[in-house]
Amino acid sequence: MALSAPERLTFAELDQRADAACSAMLANTSIQVGQRVGLRAPNGVGYVVAVHALMRLGAVLVPISTRLSAAEVDWLLADAQVAHVLDEDQLQRLVGAPRATPRMRSFDLDAPHSVIYTSGTTGRPKGAVLTYDNHWSNALASMLNLGVQADDVWLACLPLFHVGGLAILLRSVIYGMPVVLHERFDAELVNAAIDHAGVSIVSVVSTMLERMLSARRDRPYPASLRCVLLGGGPAPLPLLERALAAGAPVMQTYGLTETASQVATLSPEDARRKIGSAGKPLFGTQVRIADDGEILVRGPVVSPAYLHHEPRGEWFSTGDLGYVDGEGYLYVHDRREDLIVTGGENVYPAEVEAVLLAHSSVAEAAVFGVPDAEWGQTVAAAIALRGPLNVEELRVFCRARLAGFKVPRRLVVLEALPRNAAGKILRRELRAAFST
């Protein structure tokens, strides 16, 4: 792979570049304070500079996924009523402007910082308004959980248009902590950055972690790696154990766009003892489980509203199902919409997926419900393989570990499972494929 030489910026240089980009935007656009500006660009220094320039301009950042189709982008721009869109070409043209005093030098915590569209695994995306306080409170609460050490370096290999990527940029300037930014996820490059660039914390989702471990054949990570923050949904226990065995101190986190990233995160001390849990709510955040099992969240990290929707109530309904154990640790099952009800019995896809993934031939697994005339829904599974599979043998394997109604009745084998940019499996697509 051909690599361009990495670009390095000190905080002072970032400060200068952000001021200059702000001046250029003031000179060339008529963006007013409080107006929304779309940002559609790949991970890179230009993106980071733009995030800070928009803050100094008093504009509200609307990150746009680079994976959206033109029609989807058009819909989003209209929905967000953006005053302007910055793309990669425009970011280039902001470089080289003379530095000037920016419009904003301090920020009202209650002002909107960004509008981030939820990844939309179901229905139309909704724009979650995130205030400065939401991001600020999340950065500080994360710090109270993970600590901040003088030699910390956080690796960002998630897309910056996702809240998990953006949050790393904001923590960086709040903590005064270097960030290593990758254009896209590449397991070899992530491993190299951990081995040779002093990366102490990395944010990933399960698939990324699996690829990182496979790429190095589980060769141990150095002690300087003190946290692998694992988000993007419940992770299979065998993967967690495999990571810990390879010296990757994996800490599951439960986060949402609507909470400026982390809601709960396992702490370093609990990584082994509470494996499988997403940990305790971060300081200042409260989690409650509704009677139907839905996870509710309250606290300074929670978005005040979606665009064009009423402000939220006291508790934010996450749409995720889970429980809290006797010591206050959160375990996340599934999206409520992913819950399968078959013949009146509840089936949690994650439970069935964990069993499928425990089989040595199964690399990826997604379990979902498909309509069934007799049972209402029936359990279906899509899997990707790492070795030859005898389907009947897999069924016996599942039957030995699961109640009969939980064993998948329908099975499809794919090259790889469809995922969104955040690495989440697109169950909706799988369901749709099965239902037609």
Add this chain to the structure above:
Amino acid sequence: MALSAPERLTFAELDQRADAACSAMLANTSIQVGQRVGLRAPNGVGYVVAVHALMRLGAVLVPISTRLSAAEVDWLLADAQVAHVLDEDQLQRLVGAPRATPRMRSFDLDAPHSVIYTSGTTGRPKGAVLTYDNHWSNALASMLNLGVQADDVWLACLPLFHVGGLAILLRSVIYGMPVVLHERFDAELVNAAIDHAGVSIVSVVSTMLERMLSARRDRPYPASLRCVLLGGGPAPLPLLERALAAGAPVMQTYGLTETASQVATLSPEDARRKIGSAGKPLFGTQVRIADDGEILVRGPVVSPAYLHHEPRGEWFSTGDLGYVDGEGYLYVHDRREDLIVTGGENVYPAEVEAVLLAHSSVAEAAVFGVPDAEWGQTVAAAIALRGPLNVEELRVFCRARLAGFKVPRRLVVLEALPRNAAGKILRRELRAAFST
């Protein structure tokens, strides 16, 4: 010295004891939410438990200095309109109560947490109302400056009835960080705790630091000591240099009761390069120098009001004089009321004190103005000695380093200088003694 065995509490035990003490107070008193409760006790576990029990009771803590006279205490209790006073005997009686659900399990950041009377080096003390947000914001901002490491242990040897001591207790439960608590300052015990008990951070004032260094004859401190947080007013440069030479990473801080402790603190990276400075304002706090040189402060750490006074304006006037250098670092001179004006010239006591302290025979020095018919004020000095002194030789020493109008005209030699419980020199007493 006879020492009782140290008492150790885990966070879980502190939690239980605080709940139990809260239950006992609910059963035995009629303290209502929002009422003020005096706490007059020496440093100890009972004090720590009471601080948390009062929070869970919804009461507002009013710490009372153990050094006040009965008449002063009476005045303060009346001024604060306290509903109840807890003394050492009563703290004893709170032990052993059964644990029960406390009244308050979460806290409104805008609610008052404590009313702390300013040490009152001039005039009547005033009760500064400190909200939960003031303390919370200070703890987080301190964390952003100093970082929090997994093995941090903070030594509290300041009185807990001062904001500097109380702040350590609150940081402890916010960070999940052990505190070593000493009943009173003892240089040998502080040194022993640093050498043998893993203390990584200690809060002291200049006199304490001087005694710590002298007690170990400047023998180097271990690398585990990562921060000596030095408050209580401007420190003499020779002491700072001596501390750094002994491996004590001293970081000057500028703090006030009215700001829940730190306003600005030198960061570890700047300890040597910016020696003599109190550093940059903590994140979220803004410092401005008024036209007359007074330091003004704004931000979430600033008390909303003194009891029985109007709420403060946008900027809090500290009464201290200082300046900010080109890189944004704060240097604190003196209290404005300590500024000496002689024949129209301004004399900063700290500048003259620094020269006196640079003389090998001078252990302590305080410089202040006394009324003078000809010049308005004239410069006077009180000193304590560490060796024999030729007064004329000291005058020549000063004259070589200071403009003539700054050289003390009157000099008194004392055994030791009068100080308040926080270690601050009581210039008012010295001035009064000279003026009569």
